Amino acid sequence: MNRRTLLTLFLLAGAAAALVLRVPEIVLEPRFWAEEARVYFVYALDNPAGSALLAPHQGYYSLVPNLATWLATLVPLEAAPAVTTTTALLVQFLPVLVVATSTAAWTRDPRRLIVAVLVVLLVGAAGELHATTTNSQFHLALAAAVIYVEFAFEQRPVRRTLLLLALLLGGLTGVQATLLAPVFAWRWWRDRQGHDAAAVVVLGICLILQFAVVMVVSGEADRFEAPGETTGALIGALGDLAKGLLIYPIAGGLGPKDLKLPFGAGFLILGVVGVAAAAVAQVAILRRGPGRDLIAAAWVVALISFIGSRRMAGGDRYLEASSVLVVLAIAGVAFDAGRHRLVRAAAATAVLIAVAMNAWLYGARTSDVHDPGWPVWRQEVSAWRAGTRAEPRIHPQWADGVWTVPLPERLRTP
Numbered sequence: 001m002n003r004r005t006l007l008t009l010f011l012l013a014g015a016a017a018a019l020v021l022r023v024p025e026i027v028l029e030p031r032f033w034a035e036e037a038r039v040y041f042v043y044a045l046d047n048p049a050g051s052a053l054l055a056p057h058q059g060y061y062s063l064v065p066n067l068a069t070w071l072a073t074l075v076p077l078e079a080a081p082a083v084t085t086t087t088a089l090l091v092q093f094l095p096v097l098v099v100a101t102s103t104a105a106w107t108r109d110p111r112r113l114i115v116a117v118l119v120v121l122l123v124g125a126a127g128e129l130h131a132t133t134t135n136s137q138f139h140l141a142l143a144a145a146v147i148y149v150e151f152a153f154e155q156r157p158v159r160r161t162l163l164l165l166a167l168l169l170g171g172l173t174g175v176q177a178t179l180l181a182p183v184f185a186w187r188w189w190r191d192r193q194g195h196d197a198a199a200v201v202v203l204g205i206c207l208i209l210q211f212a213v214v215m216v217v218s219g220e221a222d223r224f225e226a227p228g229e230t231t232g233a234l235i236g237a238l239g240d241l242a243k244g245l246l247i248y249p250i251a252g253g254l255g256p257k258d259l260k261l262p263f264g265a266g267f268l269i270l271g272v273v274g275v276a277a278a279a280v281a282q283v284a285i286l287r288r289g290p291g292r293d294l295i296a297a298a299w300v301v302a303l304i305s306f307i308g309s310r311r312m313a314g315g316d317r318y319l320e321a322s323s324v325l326v327v328l329a330i331a332g333v334a335f336d337a338g339r340h341r342l343v344r345a346a347a348a349t350a351v352l353i354a355v356a357m358n359a360w361l362y363g364a365r366t367s368d369v370h371d372p373g374w375p376v377w378r379q380e381v382s383a384w385r386a387g388t389r390a391e392p393r394i395h396p397q398w399a400d401g402v403w404t405v406p407l408p409e410r411l412r413t414p
Helices: 003-022 024-028 035-046 049-054 063-072 077-100 110-122 133-150 157-171 176-191 194-216 230-246 256-260 264-287 292-308 316-334 341-361 364-368 377-386
Strands: 393-398 401-404
Touching (some): 003 077, 003 110, 024 077, 035 063, 035 077, 035 393, 035 401, 049 063, 063 077, 063 133, 077 110, 077 133, 077 157, 077 377, 110 316, 133 176, 133 194, 133 292, 133 316, 157 176, 157 194, 176 292, 230 264, 230 292, 264 316, 264 341, 292 316
Antiparallel strands (some): 393 401
C-alpha cells in the first residue's frame, strides 16, 4: 500500500469520525428533524412507494429525503430515524470522498490534499445542515462544486461516470446543485471538454425539472415575492450575500454568542486578520487567474440561491458550496509558485485561519439545532403507543414552536 493510499484512508477515516463525533447523541439516538418526519415520512406512510418516491414537497423535487423516508417505513417504527440519519450522514460524507479520492495532478502534493479535505469538511458547515436529509441538497450542491473542480482535469471513465451520477443525485435532490450548470457550460464553451458537456446535460435537465416543479406546485411561485418593498429586500439580500462570501467562508459566521466560548476574543481578532488576508488573495485572483472561475461560480450559486430563497431570506445553509469554492480558490493561490510571495503568504494565512476558525466553531454551530433535553424518538413512540402522548414529538423543540408528527393509527400496535 503506497503513501497516497494510506493518506487517503487516513483522511477518510478522520472525516468520518468528525461527522459522527460532531453530535454523537444523534448517532446513538437517531432523530427525525422537522419536515423530515412531518412532511416526508408521514407522506411515505400514507402513500404507495411510487408516490412516496416521486412526490415533490416544499416546492421542489427532492429524491434523497423521499427515498430515505420511504426506506424508513420498511423498518420498525422505533428504528425509522436511524435510516434517515444514516442516509443524511452518508450524503454529507460524499464531498469529502470526492476530494480525498481525487486523481487530479494537484493531489500529488499531500499538503494540498490535506488542505482541500479540511476545507470541504469544515468550511461553511452550518449546524442546521448536519445529519438531516431535508438539507442533503446543500451537501450535494457542495459535491457538485467539488466535481466542477475535479472536471478541470481528465477523469478515468469509471470515475467520470460515478461523478456524473453524483451530479444527477444532486440535481434531483434540490435546486442549488443545478445552478452550477451555466458554470460547467461556460468552461465547456472555452475548453470543449466532453465531461463538462455531460455535466451540462445532466444538470440542465435537472434544472428544467426543478423549475417546472417550482412553477407548477400550488403556492410555490410566490416564493420569489419579497416581503414589503421589493427593492429594499433585494438590497438587504445582496448585503447579506456580500458578507456571506467575504466574511463567512473565513470567520465561519462568528457571532456575539461565540465570543463567550473559550478564546472567543482571540478568534475574533484572528477572524479579522483572516478576512483581510483573504481579500488580498481574492484581489490577486481577480487580477490574474487561475481561480477566477471558482470565485465566479461561488457568486453565481450564492446570488441565485439568496434571491430564489423564500422571501429572499437567505441564510447560512445557502452558503456552504460557495464558501468552499472561495477558500479552495484562495488555497490555489497559496500553492501557486508563480505568485508573488507576499500574495502567497496572505492566501496561506487566510486558508489556515479559515480552517482554524471553522474547526473551532464546528461543534458550537450545532447548539441551536441540538439539545440533550429534546425528546428521544424511541421513548416518544412508546408513549404514543401507550396512549400518553397524542403525537410523538420530534426535533426541534424550540420555545416558539413544538414539532410533532401525526402517525396513522395502524402503527399503534407493533
